[in-house]
Amino acid sequence: MSPRRDLDEDDVRVRARPGSRPRTRTRPTHADAREALVVGVDRGRYTCWLDDREVTAMRARELGRKSVVVGDRVALVGDVSGGPDALARIVRIAERRSVLRRTADDDDPYERVIVANADQLVVVTxxxxxxxxxxxxxxxLVAAFDAQVDPLLCLTKADLAPKDAADEFRQHWAALDLPVVTTRRDEEPTELEERLTGRMSVLIGHSGVGKSTLVNRLVPDAERATGGLSAIGKGRHTSTSAVALALPGGGWVIDTPGxxxxxxxxxxxxxxxxxxxxxxxxxxxxxPNCEHRSAEEGCALDAWVEAGHASPERLASYRRLLESRSDLG
Incomplete structure (x- = not known):
């Protein structure tokens, strides 16, 4: 039997409670962080382009609820080797030069960020x-002007359309300084490539209009899935997530889901x-406070159109858009 001894505080074991660890407001500066471009997002993992390689990363806790989207310029720490099992951390997001957003519908309060830092929105039709x-x-076009991003209209499948179809369609924006390019399935999209080179451009359009086909021709090793129309005449969704791809001549093109x-x-x-x-x-x-609904309510836009400054079709399109937003108050 061991001799009895007096006990003191060193003999008391206290289990640490969650959150009992001392905290400090001092955050690491990550001075050695590497700057990278987010080129893909998939289920909480971010593919980033660093120098000449792709690096997989996750969001660091200190980012809080800040979202990370394709086009973001970020700072990485950790394993940036780009190896198959390597995982870096995104610790900072650079200030965005532009943010292109949309909502599912005009009465949907939840906005979705499509891409950050785009220079150009290519509307593919x-x-x-x-x-x-x-x-x-x-x-x-409204979204592009709101985001201060240059618009570009790209008309595809010209080889399948009547000869004057492109000219007739582009007349709707004749009063605007809107650049338009036309592509054919039997020709390389040379003019489009010239307008994309050196810029960050995002392609958007309905499913089936040929966005991914264009991307595959602009970036030969892109291997974006393509598809035609479904039996009910609507395009199949071939791209499932936005992805940024480097153009051979410089710049980036971002393909988005239809x-x-x-x-x-x-x-x-x-x-x-x-x-x-x-x-x-x-x-x-x-x-004052004109809702631009009609001339009967005092709107001057009808007189503006009658004077030849804009087309009746453009005014009708604007008012249709206003009507679709009427539930927003």
Whole structure:
């Protein structure tokens, strides 16, 4: 039997409680972090382009709820070797030069960030199969102006359409300084490539218009999935996530999943009107708080159109967009 001894505080074992660890407000500076570009997002993992290689990363806890999207410029720490089992951490997100957003519908309050830091929004529209829609292009133009991103209209499948189809469709924006390129399935998209080189461009359009086909021709090793139309005449969704791909001549092209709608619930009424620069100057003669619904309510846009400053079709498109947003208050 061992001799009895007095006990003191050193003999007491206390189990640490969760959160009892001393905390400090001092955060690491990560001075050795490496700057990279986010080129893909998939289930909480981020593919980043660092120098000449792809690096897989996760968000660091200190980012809080800040979202990371394709096009973001980020700072990486940890294993940036790019090996198959390597995993880096994103510790900072650089200030975004531009943010392109959309909502699912005009009454959906939840906005989705499509891409960050884009220079150019390429609205891809087929001239046939599926047929072109001026309203969809107008919506994309509003989003581009709101994000301060240069718009570019790309008309595909010209070889399948009537000879004058492209000229007739582009007349809808004749009053705008809107650049337009036309592509054919039997020719290389040389003009489009020239307009994309050296820039960060995001392609957006309905499913089946040929976005991924264009990307595969612009970036030969892209291997983006392509598909035609379904039996009910709607495009199949072939791209499932946005991805940025390096162009051979410099710059990046971002392919996005096909969309069936482009909601603008996040855009203010003033910004919607700014997205119609051929109509906006005519609103100067409108009464205060004019909702631009009709001439009977005092709207001056009808007189602006009658004077030849804009087309009736553009005014009708603008008012259709206003009507779709009428539930927003």
């Amino acid at each position: 087929a001239l046939v199969d599926p047929p072109p829609r001026t309203g969809f292009v107008d919506r994309c 969309v069936r709608s482009f909601g603008l619930a996040h855009v203010s009424p003033a910004s919607v009107l700014a997205g119609f620069p051929d109509l906006a100057p005519g609103a100067a003669d409108c009464p």
